[in-house]
Amino acid sequence: MKTFLKIVKRTLIAVLSLALIMIFITWFYMKKPQFGALPEGERLELIKKSPHYKEGKFRNLEEKPTITKGYSMVGEIWTSLTKEFPHTEPLDVLPSIKTDLKAIPAHENLIVWFGHSSFFLQLNGVKILVDPIFSGKASPLPWGVTAYKGSDIYTADDIPEIDYMLLSHDHYDHLDYETVTALQRKVKYVVCGLGAGAHYERWGYTKQQIIEKDWGEKVQVKPDFTIFAESTHHDGGRGFKSSQALWLSFFIQAPAMNVYYSGDGGYSDRFKKIAAKYPAIDWAIMECGQYNKAWQSVHELPEEVALATTELKAKNMLPVHHSKFTLARHPWNEPLERISALSQRKQYRLATPMIGEKVRLDESTQLFKQWWKTIK
Numbered sequence: 001m002k003t004f005l006k007i008v009k010r011t012l013i014a015v016l017s018l019a020l021i022m023i024f025i026t027w028f029y030m031k032k033p034q035f036g037a038l039p040e041g042e043r044l045e046l047i048k049k050s051p052h053y054k055e056g057k058f059r060n061l062e063e064k065p066t067i068t069k070g071y072s073m074v075g076e077i078w079t080s081l082t083k084e085f086p087h088t089e090p091l092d093v094l095p096s097i098k099t100d101l102k103a104i105p106a107h108e109n110l111i112v113w114f115g116h117s118s119f120f121l122q123l124n125g126v127k128i129l130v131d132p133i134f135s136g137k138a139s140p141l142p143w144g145v146t147a148y149k150g151s152d153i154y155t156a157d158d159i160p161e162i163d164y165m166l167l168s169h170d171h172y173d174h175l176d177y178e179t180v181t182a183l184q185r186k187v188k189y190v191v192c193g194l195g196a197g198a199h200y201e202r203w204g205y206t207k208q209q210i211i212e213k214d215w216g217e218k219v220q221v222k223p224d225f226t227i228f229a230e231s232t233h234h235d236g237g238r239g240f241k242s243s244q245a246l247w248l249s250f251f252i253q254a255p256a257m258n259v260y261y262s263g264d265g266g267y268s269d270r271f272k273k274i275a276a277k278y279p280a281i282d283w284a285i286m287e288c289g290q291y292n293k294a295w296q297s298v299h300e301l302p303e304e305v306a307l308a309t310t311e312l313k314a315k316n317m318l319p320v321h322h323s324k325f326t327l328a329r330h331p332w333n334e335p336l337e338r339i340s341a342l343s344q345r346k347q348y349r350l351a352t353p354m355i356g357e358k359v360r361l362d363e364s365t366q367l368f369k370q371w372w373k374t375i376k
Helices: 002-029 041-048 073-082 177-186 197-202 270-277 302-312 334-342
Strands: 110-113 119-123 126-130 162-166 187-193 210-213 218-222 225-230 249-253 258-261 283-287 316-320 358-360
Touching: 110 316, 162 177, 162 218, 177 187, 187 197, 187 225, 197 210, 210 218, 249 270, 270 302, 283 302, 302 334, 316 334
Parallel strands: 126 162, 162 187, 187 210, 258 283, 283 316
Antiparallel strands: 110 119, 110 358, 119 126, 218 225, 225 249, 249 258
16 A cells, blocks of 8 residues: 555656646746737736726627637547648648839839738838738747748848838737847837737837727828728737737728728628728728638638628728638638639629739729639
């Protein structure tokens, strides 16, 4: 009996020691700068005044479970570990175009998409960069999610001087430490949700560069050019404490046209409200990818993307959040296949550019190839 108790005691000591070592390693690793910073001091006091910050975290306008009824977190983890999902990333190198962004004339109104949700937007000479990821990864871990071959041809060096860099939310596939720090000297202003400025400040951005906004607030670029921060149904976080920085969508009202970027988020009635609140939307840039019925509340399914675009009464739609990282279990090209089928005979025109291809916003006759069809 004594021998058995000794074995049990030694086993418990070994397990506890291992657990303490893992806790220390995790704590030490979480001190790395790519995890950003939590808001504190004056920033935290400002956040507490927001009607959307309750009981220590930001909240969606409508509270509902992240996991869909009939699914469970444990079940989803088990499914991921025990089942194989085919074709979740391409075998081939994705086709792309290396547009010289620094040589684009100021009079051109265009979008250049970099894969996933990263894109360059120029309107009336104002240069805007949205959710840029040029490090080739969407994770703080060395073995984490990496970009598809051919999808990461742009670097921070390719980016011109930027007037406004917009951040939809602080998840790793939208806020990239390496990219943001490399761009600091090129960016005049960052527009982000309340709380997210703490990340940028830790990474070397000055207080004068950072503009933090709540839902319904705006940034006046020029007398006739405004960027509005609007809601979406999602969450945020870069560590163990979630929802400390607000997630946004953006309505950009410029003399040339109006552009809406959905950011990440599940379907809700906000699209009808956006259409009622703002002038006609010429271009809607919509999240379409990395979805699953199990987490449908925070990421739209393609049929919901088509419905939302219709409710926005948008003239044109560019689907994003696909073709760079595998963050869900669907085939990598399924978002493009499904949204192309769902967009037939709709009131909006669908744009499906290759990575790096110019989308000429003024040209309603521009054609786009179904480039993913030939990719294995």
